[in-house]
Amino acid sequence: MLKQIKLNLPYYIGLIYTIIPFLTSYHENYFILVAVATILFIIAYLCVVHIHHHVCELICWIYILVYIVTYSICLDLSMSMFLFFQTNLLTFRFPDESYTSLKWISIYGELFFIHLYAFIHSSTFDWFVVLICHIFAIGLAIVLKIFMASEKRRKEKMESIRLLFLENERNRIGRDLHDTLGHVFAMLSVKSELSLVLLSQKDDVKLKKELEDIMYISRSSMKNVRDIIQQSYQSNLYDELSILKNILEDSSIGVVIEGEHVIERIPKDYRDMLSMVLRELGTNVLKHAQATKCSIRFLIDQQDMIIEMEDNGIGFSSLTGEELHTVKDRMVILKGSATIISLKNPTLVQLRFLMEEDKE
Incomplete structure (x- = not known):
């Protein structure tokens, strides 16, 4: 449980800012509407984080998009800073999404409408501040995506090197066992056939010698196999x-x-x-x-x-x-x-x- 919380910590930290809509609209007559919409925003955000279902993700993503655009245009332009929730999802939840995917295109459209409204209806200073914050949010998401992609490639490369090393080690052990046991089994086969012949001839002296040779070869081969296995645990x-x-x-x-x-x-x-x-x-x-x-x-x-x-x-x-x-x-x-x-x-x-x- 604690491990799961730690893995999802980047998603949870930003939720503290969802208290802002409650505080700014507490004394307004539309407080209940804002409260319900914000609670649904939180639920939609958490659903995108935890529920891996395409239709559910799409519905929740659209709601997050509509919430940010509507709140920013109708009530408070500064709430467009909730864009950080979306870039957070694109960075950690959907790191493989290309910049031409539907999610990224929806953000481009969202920013277009917000900045068009801000440019027409807000002061130049307010619009410029919002623009800088949005550039920072998008830039940070892009930098993190590049870093995470690079780290992923590095880990894949390390894993391929590790697998190559293991494959070489398996091949080496296989060759050693083949060379050792192949020769041993050939000798045992010859000795066994000779023993059967000597048994039919009732030549006890030679039969005893062949059986002793078989016993010696068996013990020697066991020692050789142990040596090969031991070498596999030791580093040269x-x-x-x-x-x-x-x-x-x-x-x-x-x-x-x-x-x-x-x-x-x-x-x-x-x-x-x-x-x-x-x-x-x-x-x-x-x-x-x-x-x-x-x-x-x-x-x-x-x-x-x-x-x-x-x-x-x-x-x-x-x-x-x-x-x-x-x-x-x-x-x-x-x-x-x-x-x-x-x-x-x-x-x-x-x-x-x-x-x-x-x-x-």
């Missing part, structure tokens, strides 16, 4: 860098990786954690940095391994201590640290940890 640092580079470059971010040759000196039991750390940093660059260039450097300082990620994005305005907390927590496991060396121009994050002898 080289593969992670390659995937990260491809994702960033697909998002128009140039990537340079330096010092890859020193990765061999990183203990193997550290590499999975570092893969997750680099993935987290790369995601931050992709989502928040607005960068066009990114570089990843692997360095050695005596017994310390240093990994630096640098980008030319907007960076951090200030440090609160909460930045990169997930990265810092993971580096603690490696008995290392994650430090923001430069906030911006460029943004530079440094990972440092002590290299130990590979335990494997």
Whole structure:
């Protein structure tokens, strides 16, 4: 329930302004008419928000349109500011509506009649103020639609990259299983047929050897399958860098990786954690940095391994201590640290940890 309210919050905030018609007409003899019309306006607005039915949407939209035009022309020109309710709907409820759709065309017609009336019957100042407010409302709606469309395209692109990665991973696992199990089943088939022959010949010594071979092959194949499955849960640092580079470059971010040759000196039991750390940093660059260039450097300082990620994005305005907390927590496991060396121009994050002898 709370999640639904949060999602619909942009629609609800503006409803506070519907109290204005009640206040401005309270002492007028047409108060009841205004009150009923405004209550119906609120109901129509909420119906458009919540009821996904074409006919209902059309009827409610027409009522909202008529209410704003009638109230603005007959009673109070400033009530044309209720145009914000319509632009709110077009921005968040109907983001895919084109500027030549019926809803947008109806707004063009609404504004034409309101401004024609204001130009003829109102002062130049009042008409100019209303014009500026309407331009702002339409401009804000257009900017938000462009931003939301861009964000939607970015998410679709990220999803396609994710699906491509999963497809490649499935294909890799499938090839590994095919190569492993295909060979195993072929050997088991041959050994089984030979065992049947030996059984018919009552050659117990050779039969026992063939059965032992079958048992050994079965156990070995089980171990190989477990290894393949285990590898599917583990990240390869080289593969992670390659995937990260491809994702960033697909998002128009140039990537340079330096010092890859020193990765061999990183203990193997550290590499999975570092893969997750680099993935987290790369995601931050992709989502928040607005960068066009990114570089990843692997360095050695005596017994310390240093990994630096640098980008030319907007960076951090200030440090609160909460930045990169997930990265810092993971580096603690490696008995290392994650430090923001430069906030911006460029943004530079440094990972440092002590290299130990590979335990494997």
